[in-house]
Amino acid sequence: MPTRRTFIRSSSAAVVALLAGCSTDPPQDATGSSATPATTAAQPETDDLLAEVAPDRTSELQVINASFETLTGDGRIFAFGLVGADNTPVTGADVEVWTRAEPGEPPTGPVAASFTEIPNQPLGLYVVRLDLPAPGAIPLAALTADGAAGQTALRVADPDNATVPAPGVVAPVVRTPTPDDQLGFERICTLDPPCGMHEDSLDDLIAAGTPVMLTIATPAFCETAICGPTVDVIESVRTGRADEDVAWVHLEVFTDAGLTVADQVTEWNLPSEPWLFGIDGDGMIAGRLDGPLTVLPQEIGALADQLA
The missing domain is CATH 3.40.30.10 (Glutaredoxin)
Known part of the structure:
Protein backbone atom coordinates (compact mmCIF):
# COMPACT_ATOMS: atom_id res chain seq x y z
CA MET A 1 0.00 0.00 0.00
CA PRO A 2 1.42 3.42 -0.88
CA THR A 3 2.79 5.51 1.94
CA ARG A 4 3.63 9.19 2.38
CA ARG A 5 7.14 8.49 1.12
CA THR A 6 5.77 7.03 -2.13
CA PHE A 7 3.47 10.00 -2.65
CA ILE A 8 6.03 11.55 -4.97
CA ARG A 9 6.27 15.23 -5.71
CA SER A 10 9.19 17.09 -7.19
CA SER A 11 10.54 20.38 -5.93
CA SER A 12 12.48 23.41 -7.07
CA ALA A 13 15.01 25.44 -5.12
CA ALA A 14 14.22 25.27 -1.41
CA VAL A 15 12.50 28.41 -0.15
CA VAL A 16 10.04 29.65 2.42
CA ALA A 17 7.85 26.78 3.58
CA LEU A 18 4.89 29.13 3.63
CA LEU A 19 4.77 28.80 -0.14
CA ALA A 20 5.17 25.02 -0.15
CA GLY A 21 2.79 22.30 -1.12
CA CYS A 22 2.39 19.02 0.73
CA SER A 23 5.68 17.31 1.49
CA THR A 24 6.59 13.65 1.25
CA ASP A 25 8.17 13.98 4.67
CA PRO A 26 6.32 14.29 7.98
CA PRO A 27 4.44 17.60 8.16
CA GLN A 28 6.14 20.66 9.56
CA ASP A 29 4.86 24.01 10.69
CA ALA A 30 4.86 27.03 8.43
CA THR A 31 8.37 28.05 9.42
CA GLY A 32 10.03 24.69 8.74
CA SER A 33 13.05 25.21 6.53
CA SER A 34 13.11 21.78 4.91
CA ALA A 35 9.76 22.03 3.13
CA THR A 36 9.84 22.90 -0.56
CA PRO A 37 7.24 24.02 -3.08
CA ALA A 38 5.33 21.41 -5.06
CA THR A 39 6.70 22.03 -8.51
CA THR A 40 8.90 20.30 -11.03
CA ALA A 41 10.25 23.56 -12.41
CA ALA A 42 13.92 24.32 -11.96
CA GLN A 43 15.77 27.55 -12.55
CA PRO A 44 16.46 27.66 -16.31
CA GLU A 45 20.06 27.03 -17.25
CA THR A 46 20.08 27.08 -21.04
CA ASP A 47 17.56 29.88 -21.65
CA ASP A 48 18.47 33.05 -19.77
CA LEU A 49 15.26 34.88 -20.56
CA LEU A 50 15.87 37.52 -17.91
CA ALA A 51 19.13 38.61 -19.52
CA GLU A 52 17.26 39.20 -22.76
CA VAL A 53 14.22 41.09 -21.47
CA ALA A 54 16.00 43.02 -18.70
CA PRO A 55 19.78 42.98 -19.29
CA ASP A 56 20.31 45.65 -16.64
CA ARG A 57 18.87 43.51 -13.84
CA THR A 58 20.25 40.59 -11.88
CA SER A 59 18.24 37.58 -10.76
CA GLU A 60 17.81 38.47 -7.09
CA LEU A 61 14.29 37.09 -6.61
CA GLN A 62 13.17 33.51 -6.35
CA VAL A 63 10.05 32.92 -8.44
CA ILE A 64 8.16 30.16 -6.69
CA ASN A 65 5.89 27.98 -8.82
CA ALA A 66 3.92 25.81 -6.40
CA SER A 67 1.90 24.07 -9.12
CA PHE A 68 2.84 20.60 -10.30
CA GLU A 69 1.78 20.96 -13.92
CA THR A 70 0.44 23.75 -16.15
CA LEU A 71 -1.46 22.88 -19.34
CA THR A 72 -0.99 24.25 -22.83
CA GLY A 73 -3.61 26.67 -24.11
CA ASP A 74 -4.56 30.32 -24.13
CA GLY A 75 -5.20 32.26 -20.96
CA ARG A 76 -3.82 29.60 -18.63
CA ILE A 77 -3.75 30.72 -15.02
CA PHE A 78 -0.35 30.71 -13.35
CA ALA A 79 0.12 31.61 -9.70
CA PHE A 80 3.51 32.20 -8.14
CA GLY A 81 5.22 33.64 -5.11
CA LEU A 82 8.20 35.97 -4.95
CA VAL A 83 10.92 35.66 -2.33
CA GLY A 84 13.74 38.14 -1.84
CA ALA A 85 17.41 37.49 -1.20
CA ASP A 86 16.76 37.39 2.55
CA ASN A 87 14.06 34.69 2.13
CA THR A 88 11.34 37.24 2.87
CA PRO A 89 8.19 37.04 0.73
CA VAL A 90 7.74 40.01 -1.61
CA THR A 91 4.09 41.06 -1.40
CA GLY A 92 1.94 43.67 -3.11
CA ALA A 93 4.48 44.60 -5.78
CA ASP A 94 3.72 45.72 -9.33
CA VAL A 95 4.93 42.74 -11.36
CA GLU A 96 5.23 42.04 -15.08
CA VAL A 97 5.87 38.60 -16.55
CA TRP A 98 7.70 37.49 -19.69
CA THR A 99 7.78 34.00 -21.22
CA ARG A 100 9.25 32.30 -24.27
CA ALA A 101 6.91 29.82 -25.95
CA GLU A 102 9.62 27.82 -27.73
CA PRO A 103 13.42 27.94 -27.99
CA GLY A 104 14.60 30.48 -30.54
CA GLU A 105 11.38 32.48 -30.51
CA PRO A 106 11.26 36.07 -29.26
CA PRO A 107 10.01 36.66 -25.70
CA THR A 108 6.30 37.21 -25.09
CA GLY A 109 5.25 39.98 -22.72
CA PRO A 110 5.06 41.92 -20.64
CA VAL A 111 1.89 40.60 -18.98
CA ALA A 112 0.78 42.25 -15.75
CA ALA A 113 0.32 40.01 -12.71
CA SER A 114 -2.20 40.76 -9.99
CA PHE A 115 -1.53 40.21 -6.29
CA THR A 116 -3.89 38.40 -3.96
CA GLU A 117 -3.51 37.64 -0.27
CA ILE A 118 -3.69 34.12 1.15
CA PRO A 119 -6.30 33.86 3.91
CA ASN A 120 -4.84 34.12 7.41
CA GLN A 121 -1.26 34.22 6.14
CA PRO A 122 1.27 37.09 6.04
CA LEU A 123 2.00 36.60 2.34
CA GLY A 124 0.22 36.20 -0.95
CA LEU A 125 0.33 35.08 -4.56
CA TYR A 126 0.78 36.75 -7.91
CA VAL A 127 -1.64 35.56 -10.58
CA VAL A 128 -1.23 35.96 -14.32
CA ARG A 129 -2.89 34.52 -17.42
CA LEU A 130 -0.48 33.21 -20.03
CA ASP A 131 -0.77 31.87 -23.57
CA LEU A 132 1.18 28.61 -23.58
CA PRO A 133 1.05 27.10 -27.08
CA ALA A 134 3.66 24.37 -26.64
CA PRO A 135 4.60 21.86 -23.94
CA GLY A 136 7.99 21.69 -22.28
CA ALA A 137 10.06 23.61 -19.76
CA ILE A 138 8.89 27.16 -20.49
CA PRO A 139 11.12 29.94 -19.10
CA LEU A 140 9.42 32.74 -17.19
CA ALA A 141 10.87 36.01 -15.95
CA ALA A 142 9.18 38.23 -13.37
CA LEU A 143 10.12 41.92 -13.04
CA THR A 144 8.98 44.29 -10.31
CA ALA A 145 8.47 48.01 -10.84
CA ASP A 146 11.15 48.82 -8.27
CA GLY A 147 13.89 47.02 -10.22
CA ALA A 148 13.95 43.51 -8.75
CA ALA A 149 13.71 40.43 -10.98
CA GLY A 150 13.85 36.66 -11.04
CA GLN A 151 13.16 33.72 -13.27
CA THR A 152 11.94 30.15 -13.20
CA ALA A 153 10.62 27.56 -15.64
CA LEU A 154 7.12 26.17 -15.93
CA ARG A 155 6.41 22.51 -16.49
CA VAL A 156 3.87 22.77 -19.31
CA ALA A 157 2.08 19.68 -20.59
CA ASP A 158 -0.32 19.00 -23.42
CA PRO A 159 -3.70 17.96 -21.92
CA ASP A 160 -3.59 14.70 -23.92
CA ASN A 161 -0.27 13.77 -22.31
CA ALA A 162 -0.68 15.29 -18.86
CA THR A 163 0.49 13.39 -15.79
CA VAL A 164 -2.65 14.28 -13.83
CA PRO A 165 -6.15 13.80 -15.36
CA ALA A 166 -6.85 16.87 -17.48
CA PRO A 167 -9.94 18.51 -18.99
CA GLY A 168 -11.51 16.39 -21.68
CA VAL A 169 -10.79 12.98 -20.17
CA VAL A 170 -13.10 10.68 -18.22
CA ALA A 171 -12.78 11.21 -14.46
CA PRO A 172 -11.54 8.18 -12.53
CA VAL A 173 -14.56 6.76 -10.71
CA VAL A 174 -13.77 5.92 -7.08
CA ARG A 175 -15.81 5.44 -3.95
CA THR A 176 -15.19 8.16 -1.39
CA PRO A 177 -15.89 7.93 2.36
CA THR A 178 -19.10 9.19 3.92
CA PRO A 179 -20.29 9.25 7.54
CA ASP A 180 -22.14 5.99 6.87
CA ASP A 181 -19.18 4.25 5.25
CA GLN A 182 -15.71 5.51 6.16
CA LEU A 183 -13.99 2.96 3.88
CA GLY A 184 -11.17 2.44 6.37
CA PHE A 185 -10.30 6.12 6.78
CA GLU A 186 -9.51 6.99 10.39
CA ARG A 187 -11.00 10.44 9.75
CA ILE A 188 -12.96 11.28 6.63
CA CYS A 189 -12.22 15.00 7.13
CA THR A 190 -9.32 16.48 9.07
CA LEU A 191 -10.65 20.04 8.87
CA ASP A 192 -11.74 21.32 12.29
CA PRO A 193 -14.72 21.45 12.32
CA PRO A 194 -15.23 18.95 9.47
CA CYS A 195 -16.42 20.32 6.14
CA GLY A 196 -19.80 19.55 4.60
CA MET A 197 -18.45 17.77 1.53
CA HIS A 198 -18.82 14.15 2.61
CA GLU A 199 -22.55 13.47 2.28
CA ASP A 200 -22.33 11.50 -0.97
CA SER A 201 -19.75 9.22 -2.55
Missing part, protein backbone atom coordinates in the same frame (compact mmCIF):
# COMPACT_ATOMS: atom_id res chain seq x y z
CA LEU A 202 -18.13 10.34 -5.79
CA ASP A 203 -19.08 7.17 -7.68
CA ASP A 204 -22.76 7.53 -6.79
CA LEU A 205 -22.80 11.16 -7.90
CA ILE A 206 -21.14 10.39 -11.23
CA ALA A 207 -23.53 7.48 -11.82
CA ALA A 208 -26.45 9.85 -11.20
CA GLY A 209 -25.11 12.37 -13.72
CA THR A 210 -24.50 15.01 -11.07
CA PRO A 211 -21.72 17.55 -11.72
CA VAL A 212 -19.09 17.40 -8.97
CA MET A 213 -16.41 19.66 -7.57
CA LEU A 214 -13.87 17.18 -6.17
CA THR A 215 -11.26 18.39 -3.68
CA ILE A 216 -8.32 16.16 -2.81
CA ALA A 217 -6.41 17.68 0.10
CA THR A 218 -5.51 17.10 3.73
CA PRO A 219 -5.93 20.05 6.12
CA ALA A 220 -4.38 18.41 9.18
CA PHE A 221 -1.31 16.83 7.61
CA CYS A 222 -0.23 19.65 5.30
CA GLU A 223 -0.14 22.87 7.26
CA THR A 224 1.51 25.25 4.82
CA ALA A 225 -0.01 28.40 3.39
CA ILE A 226 -0.81 26.70 0.09
CA CYS A 227 -2.38 23.36 0.96
CA GLY A 228 -3.37 23.88 4.58
CA PRO A 229 -6.20 26.40 3.91
CA THR A 230 -7.44 24.69 0.73
CA VAL A 231 -10.43 22.81 2.14
CA ASP A 232 -11.45 25.75 4.32
CA VAL A 233 -11.38 28.14 1.35
CA ILE A 234 -13.27 25.74 -0.91
CA GLU A 235 -15.84 25.10 1.82
CA SER A 236 -16.37 28.85 2.13
CA VAL A 237 -16.98 29.11 -1.62
CA ARG A 238 -19.39 26.17 -1.49
CA THR A 239 -21.47 27.53 1.36
CA GLY A 240 -21.63 30.94 -0.29
CA ARG A 241 -23.21 29.62 -3.49
CA ALA A 242 -26.89 29.07 -4.14
CA ASP A 243 -26.60 26.43 -6.88
CA GLU A 244 -27.94 23.04 -5.87
CA ASP A 245 -27.13 21.25 -9.14
CA VAL A 246 -23.43 20.89 -8.32
CA ALA A 247 -22.24 18.49 -5.61
CA TRP A 248 -19.06 19.10 -3.62
CA VAL A 249 -16.87 16.21 -2.45
CA HIS A 250 -13.72 16.30 -0.33
CA LEU A 251 -11.31 13.35 -0.26
CA GLU A 252 -8.52 13.17 2.30
CA VAL A 253 -5.10 12.19 0.97
CA PHE A 254 -4.24 9.78 3.79
CA THR A 255 -6.27 7.03 5.43
CA ASP A 256 -4.41 7.47 8.72
CA ALA A 257 -2.34 10.11 10.51
CA GLY A 258 -0.50 11.27 7.39
CA LEU A 259 1.39 8.09 6.53
CA THR A 260 -0.68 5.91 4.17
CA VAL A 261 -1.89 7.39 0.89
CA ALA A 262 -5.49 6.42 0.12
CA ASP A 263 -6.06 4.04 -2.77
CA GLN A 264 -8.47 6.61 -4.24
CA VAL A 265 -5.66 9.14 -4.51
CA THR A 266 -3.49 6.56 -6.24
CA GLU A 267 -6.33 5.85 -8.69
CA TRP A 268 -6.30 9.53 -9.62
CA ASN A 269 -2.52 9.36 -10.22
CA LEU A 270 -1.78 12.40 -8.08
CA PRO A 271 1.91 13.12 -7.45
CA SER A 272 1.12 16.13 -5.24
CA GLU A 273 -1.68 17.83 -3.35
CA PRO A 274 -3.91 19.81 -3.11
CA TRP A 275 -6.02 19.36 -6.26
CA LEU A 276 -9.51 20.49 -7.26
CA PHE A 277 -11.35 18.94 -10.21
CA GLY A 278 -14.60 20.00 -11.87
CA ILE A 279 -16.43 16.94 -13.23
CA ASP A 280 -19.43 17.50 -15.51
CA GLY A 281 -22.66 15.52 -15.67
CA ASP A 282 -21.18 13.12 -18.23
CA GLY A 283 -18.35 12.19 -15.91
CA MET A 284 -15.77 14.17 -17.89
CA ILE A 285 -13.22 16.47 -16.30
CA ALA A 286 -14.14 20.03 -17.22
CA GLY A 287 -11.33 21.81 -15.40
CA ARG A 288 -8.75 21.48 -12.66
CA LEU A 289 -6.81 23.61 -10.20
CA ASP A 290 -3.79 22.62 -8.16
CA GLY A 291 -1.39 24.03 -5.62
CA PRO A 292 -1.82 27.79 -5.08
CA LEU A 293 -4.86 28.01 -7.35
CA THR A 294 -6.89 26.04 -4.82
CA VAL A 295 -6.84 28.94 -2.36
CA LEU A 296 -8.14 31.52 -4.84
CA PRO A 297 -11.92 31.88 -4.34
CA GLN A 298 -12.57 33.55 -7.70
CA GLU A 299 -10.93 30.71 -9.61
CA ILE A 300 -12.80 28.11 -7.55
CA GLY A 301 -16.10 29.85 -8.25
CA ALA A 302 -15.32 30.13 -11.94
CA LEU A 303 -14.69 26.39 -12.16
CA ALA A 304 -17.98 25.67 -10.40
CA ASP A 305 -19.73 28.03 -12.83
CA GLN A 306 -18.57 25.80 -15.70
CA LEU A 307 -20.57 22.93 -14.23
CA ALA A 308 -23.73 24.70 -13.08
